[in-house]
Amino acid sequence: xxxxxxxxxxxxxxxxxxxxxxxxxxxxxxxxxxxxxxxxxxxxxxxxxxxxxxxxxxxxxxxxxxxxxxxxxxxxxxxxxxxxxxxxxxxxxxxxxxxxxxxxxxxxxxxxxxxxxxxxxxxxxxxxxxxxxxxxxxxxxxxxxxxxxxxxxxxxxxxxxxxxxxxxxxxxxxxxxxxxxxxxxxxxxxxxxxxxxxxxxxxxxxxxxxxxxxxxxxxxxxxxxxxxxxxxxxxxxxxxxxxxxxxxxxxxxxxxxxxxxxxxxxxxxxxxxxxxxxxxxxxxxxxxxxxxxxxxxxxxxxxxxxxxxxxxxxxxxxxxxxxxxxxxxxxxxxxxxxxxxxxxxxxxxxxxxxxxxxxxxxxxxxxxxxxxxxxxxxxxxxxxxxxxxxxxxxxxxxxxxxxxxxxxxxxxxxxxxxxxxxxxxxxxxxxxxxxxxxxxxxxxxxxxxxxxxxxxxxxxxxxxxxxxxxxxxxxxxxxxxxxxxxxxxxxxxxxxxxxxxxxxxxxxxxxxxxxxxxxxxxxxxxxxxxxxxxxxxxxxxxxxxxxxxxxxxxxxxxxxxxxxxxxxxxxxxxxxxxxxxxxxxxxxxxxxxxxxxxxxxxxxxxxxxxxxxxxxxxxxxxxxxxxxxxxxxxxxxxxxxxxxxxxxxxxxxxxxxxxxxxxxxxxxxxxxxxxxxxxxx
Amino acid sequence: xxxxxxxxxxxxxxxxxxxxxxxxxxxxxxxxxxxxxxxxxxxxxxxxxxxxxxxxxxxxxxxxxxxxxxxxxxxxxxxxxxxxxxxxxxxxxxxxxxxxxxxxxxxxxxxxxxxxxxxxxxxxxxxxxxxxxxxxxxxxxxxxxxxxxxxxxxxxxxxxxxxxxxxxxxxxxxxxxxxxxxxxxxxxxxxxxxxxxxxxxxxxxxxxxxxxxxxxxxxxxxxxxxxxxxxxxxxxxxxxxxxxxxxxxxxxxxxxxxxxxxxxxxxxx
Numbered sequence: 007x008x009x010x011x012x013x014x015x016x017x018x019x020x021x022x023x024x025x026x027x028x029x030x031x032x033x034x035x036x037x038x039x040x041x042x043x044x045x046x047x048x049x050x051x052x053x054x055x056x057x058x059x060x061x062x063x064x065x066x067x068x069x070x071x072x073x074x075x076x077x078x079x080x081x082x083x084x085x086x087x088x089x090x091x092x093x094x095x096x097x098x099x100x101x102x103x104x105x106x107x108x109x110x111x112x113x114x115x116x117x118x119x120x121x122x123x124x125x126x127x128x129x130x131x132x133x134x135x136x137x138x139x140x141x142x143x144x145x146x147x148x149x150x151x152x153x154x155x156x157x158x159x160x161x162x163x164x165x166x167x168x169x170x171x172x173x174x175x176x177x178x179x180x181x182x183x184x185x186x187x188x189x190x191x192x193x194x195x196x197x198x199x200x201x202x203x204x205x206x207x208x209x210x211x212x213x214x215x216x217x218x219x220x221x222x223x224x225x226x227x228x229x230x231x232x233x234x235x236x237x238x239x240x241x242x243x244x245x246x247x248x249x250x251x252x253x254x255x256x257x258x259x260x261x262x263x264x265x266x267x268x269x270x271x272x273x274x275x276x277x278x279x280x281x282x283x284x285x286x287x288x289x290x291x292x293x294x295x296x297x298x299x300x301x302x303x304x305x306x307x308x309x310x311x312x313x314x315x316x317x318x319x320x321x322x323x324x325x326x327x328x329x330x331x332x333x334x335x336x337x338x339x340x341x342x343x344x345x346x347x348x349x350x351x352x353x354x355x356x357x358x359x360x361x362x363x364x365x366x367x368x369x370x371x372x373x374x375x376x377x378x379x380x381x382x383x384x385x386x387x388x389x390x391x392x393x394x395x396x397x398x399x400x401x402x403x404x405x406x407x408x409x410x411x412x413x414x415x416x417x418x419x420x421x422x423x424x425x426x427x428x429x430x431x432x433x434x435x436x437x438x439x440x441x442x443x444x445x446x447x448x449x450x451x452x453x454x455x456x457x458x459x460x461x462x463x464x465x466x467x468x469x470x471x472x473x474x475x476x477x478x479x480x481x482x483x484x485x486x487x488x489x490x491x492x493x494x495x496x497x498x499x500x501x502x503x504x505x506x507x508x509x510x511x512x513x514x515x516x517x518x519x520x521x522x523x524x525x526x527x528x529x530x531x532x533x534x535x536x537x538x539x540x541x542x543x544x545x546x547x548x549x550x551x552x553x554x555x556x557x558x559x560x561x562x563x564x565x566x567x568x569x570x571x572x573x574x575x576x577x578x579x580x581x582x583x584x585x586x587x588x589x590x591x592x593x594x595x596x597x598x599x600x601x602x603x604x605x606x607x608x609x610x611x612x613x614x615x616x617x618x619x620x621x622x623x624x625x626x627x628x629x630x631x632x633x634x635x636x637x638x639x640x641x642x643x644x645x646x647x648x649x650x651x652x653x654x655x656x657x658x659x660x661x662x663x664x665x666x667x668x669x670x671x672x673x674x675x676x677x678x679x680x681x682x683x684x685x686x687x
Numbered sequence: 688x689x690x691x692x693x694x695x696x697x698x699x700x701x702x703x704x705x706x707x708x709x710x711x712x713x714x715x716x717x718x719x720x721x722x723x724x725x726x727x728x729x730x731x732x733x734x735x736x737x738x739x740x741x742x743x744x745x746x747x748x749x750x751x752x753x754x755x756x757x758x759x760x761x762x763x764x765x766x767x768x769x770x771x772x773x774x775x776x777x778x779x780x781x782x783x784x785x786x787x788x789x790x791x792x793x794x795x796x797x798x799x800x801x802x803x804x805x806x807x808x809x810x811x812x813x814x815x816x817x818x819x820x821x822x823x824x825x826x827x828x829x830x831x832x833x834x835x836x837x838x839x840x841x842x843x844x845x846x847x848x849x850x851x852x853x854x855x856x857x858x859x860x861x862x863x864x865x866x867x868x869x870x871x872x873x874x875x876x877x878x879x880x881x882x883x884x885x886x887x888x889x890x891x892x893x894x895x896x897x898x899x900x901x902x903x904x905x906x907x908x909x910x911x912x913x914x915x916x917x918x919x920x921x922x923x924x925x926x927x928x929x930x931x932x933x934x935x936x937x938x939x940x941x942x943x944x945x946x947x948x949x950x951x952x953x954x955x956x
């Protein structure tokens with residue numbers, strides 16, 4: 007009998023990704039799934055990805071988002087939405103579900119939220135009420151759609167979001183009246199631009215009567231030019247609209263997001279554009295990472311079906327292994343599919359952990375802002391006030407990771423009452439989880455998506471490939487690039503890992519994995535702890551060492567050292583969150599009667615997947631850290647023997663793990679899959 | 688003044704039809720392989736009944752819909768995440784087997800008990816809705832038995848149209864052979880309608896309706912009573928899927944008319 011009855015369904019996912027008690031999220035998943043597997047799939051199957059222009063057929067997407075209620079996902083209940091509080095997890099789940107079929111369609115859905123995000127996060131109350139109201143389905147009419155215009159035409163396109171050529175100047179400023187502002191902005195690669203009724207644009211001052219930069223809203227009815235521009239000739243994500251718009255408009259100063267003050271005759275926006283972007287991008291990268299993970303998991307069913315049916319219809323007859331098992335007679339195809347599967351699982355675990363963390367962090371960040379405003383803490387003062395809390399954050403972490411019997415509830419409550427402590431911890435976590443999700447899920451995910459396409463043979467690169475795997479492979483490359491390419495994420499991580507708070511939590515994670523291993527050895531977490539120790543030692547080594555030319559190894563400019571090193575960190579954290587999700591399934595699974603009969607089989611399979619992922623992670627860490635440490639070593643370099651010893655321990659920690667991969671792969675031969683894919687292809 | 692109705696829709700869950708449905712023997716009788724793990728949907732016939740009920744409520748303000756469902760409640764909960772977004776209703780859940788191998792009388796008994804237990808149900812205003820058969824059992828037996836148990840003798844099966852006039856005048860169209868309808872007129876409640884497909888599309892999702900429904904759905908699931916539904920005295924000698932012969936061909940350039948002509952030719956062979 008197979009050790010895996012069926013592919014994991016909602017009951018298992020809800021436990022692993024911790025939303026089994028969130029009915030609002032479960033409903034959002036159902037809505038998104040329905041749209042994805044009907045309208046979205048039909049558009050892809052009918053070839054609508056084969057043109058760049060937005061058309062009536064593609065417009066059905068927007069109508070289906072309205073009909074499913076997803077258009078209001080980002081709204082609060084009083085604005086017509088249905089989810090109270092932060093919505094990072096909701097957006098992550100919806101992006102995941104739609105990307106299961108087509109990530110361009112998911113981007114189309116998310117881009118509207120991205121346009122609203124600056125207003126939602128930093129807008130005045132009037133701005134929030136006006137734009138959220140216009141974009142809501144609550145009135146029953148066609149809602150406004152938005153676009154977020156940050157990136158600009160070459161040579162300023164790309165990663166440096168601090169450079170803006172979009173300009174604002176005072177056009178009219180009559181005494182006692184609202185100033186009128188001239189806005190000039192050229193956008194590049196602006197999503198939703200075919201149908202956006204409003205745009206939130208990043209602009210810089212070109213007038214001494216306006217201070218600095220800001221974000222400003224533009225509307226299609228504004229006086230001047232609202233030119234949607236030329237369509238981008240994308241090879242990917244063709245179910246999202248992308249154009250290079252040109253705006254030359256006159257708008258009232260009240261459109262500055264967050265408002266402004268007039269100080270000595272100068273308009274001072276409350277928020278610089280970088281403040282707004284920081285508040286927005288902090289979170290929107292998580293769903294993008296999950297888009298690629300969804301593709302990998304979506305590939306499993308069509309690949310298994312292809313493998314099994316590969317020789318049917320030929321000379322082989324029913325009852326022969328060739329007919330019944332098809333390509334699954336060969337170990338290679340199932341082993342490779344396990345690699346695809348586990349990459350999707352680990353990426354999802356990491357991404358949804360980041361989304362949950364973001365949901366917790368949102369109110370903390372708002373409380374921190376309020377507290378700092380009340381205390382007059384701005385700029386460097388605020389930075390120093392938060393930094394002063396490091397010792398308390400570390401104490402808080404020790405309490406959080408302590409065994410239940412050793413926790414001091416009073417002290418935890420005391421530490422949690424300090425908003426700066428909670429903020430510092432949340433910020434340190436976000437600085438790892440968010441770029442980690444974006445970097446690893448999309449970057450390594452794209453590589454593994456190629457593997458999924460390979461498993462379909464020549465079929466994989468045709469339009470007829472079930473599951474649209476060829477398109478998904480291409481799309482993954484865009485996901486690795488947009489909303490901050492890989493280099494930006496690696497740089498972000500390079501800064502994040504030097505935080506004392508992260509370092510403390512990292513060491514506590516190692517101890518936690520060893521503790522889990524003592525109780526649940528089948529997960530393989532001891533091996534993961536070994537790899538984490540090797541990485542930790544390497545970080546210390548890099549920070550203390552120089553190369554043969556005397557140049558420091560760990561330095562902002564030494565991306566040849568730091569960037570590959572950050573890639574290995576992502577392997578580690580993805581594996582950790584995957585293992586923790588399996589621990590959760592073991593703990594909470596027995597409470598679900600649906601799972602009762604088969605839970606052991608699923609857990610056993612997942613434990614094997616965990617070992618597969620950890621073995622691959624250990625290999626990556628040994629290779630990458632070895633290349634860096636030995637590659638820059640000299641005869642005088644200290645700590646090499648200790649590094650070798652840790653490397654050896656890591657190597658030996660995965661003894662026997664390959665057998666787990668064999669067993670997991672064998673389960674793929676017996677697992678029951680549906681008769682047909684539940685969306686057209 | 689529109690009439691006010693208390694509409695009880697009976698409907699359970701069935702495995703998603705795209706899944707592999709493989710009959711197997713279990714200690715409790717025949718079942719489907721991995722049945723608990725298969726994604727489920729609300730029985731399509733019952734879904735039509737539910738949508739028709741909700742539409743009738745819109746036309747008759749003050750009316751109310753209860754959805755009474757006998758099913759494993761954890762599976763039912765998953766299905767509710769979708770169905771609850773469609774139309775407003777109050778769920779009455781009964782924990783019990785929903786497999787197509789179960790004895791219809793047992794299901795009818797459980798439903799009758801549950802409906803009798805609805806505190807604010809006015810049976811003199813009752814419209815008892817359900818599918819004319821279930822997608823799992825396909826026997827069309829449960830609703831008829833349920834009607835008898837609840838003393839609802841005005842029963843109509845294969846209903847596609849219900850027109851409500853003043854003073855509880857009902858015009859009901861039942862499907863009969865040859866694509867025709869039998870047109871019935873009746874007056875007064877209670878009435879039982881076993882729906883075929885009706886005439887309504889699937890309603891748009893409304894997550895806010897879903898959140899409102901959830902206020903009653905979750906407590907209803909928690910207090911669901913257990914019903915001992917079994918295969919009864921039925922002794923299944925063997926069970927198997929109907930033999931099917933698939934002749935699939937992918938055609939991308941044929942017109943709808945040409946496809947229809949070819950199907951007609953094939954049917955006439």
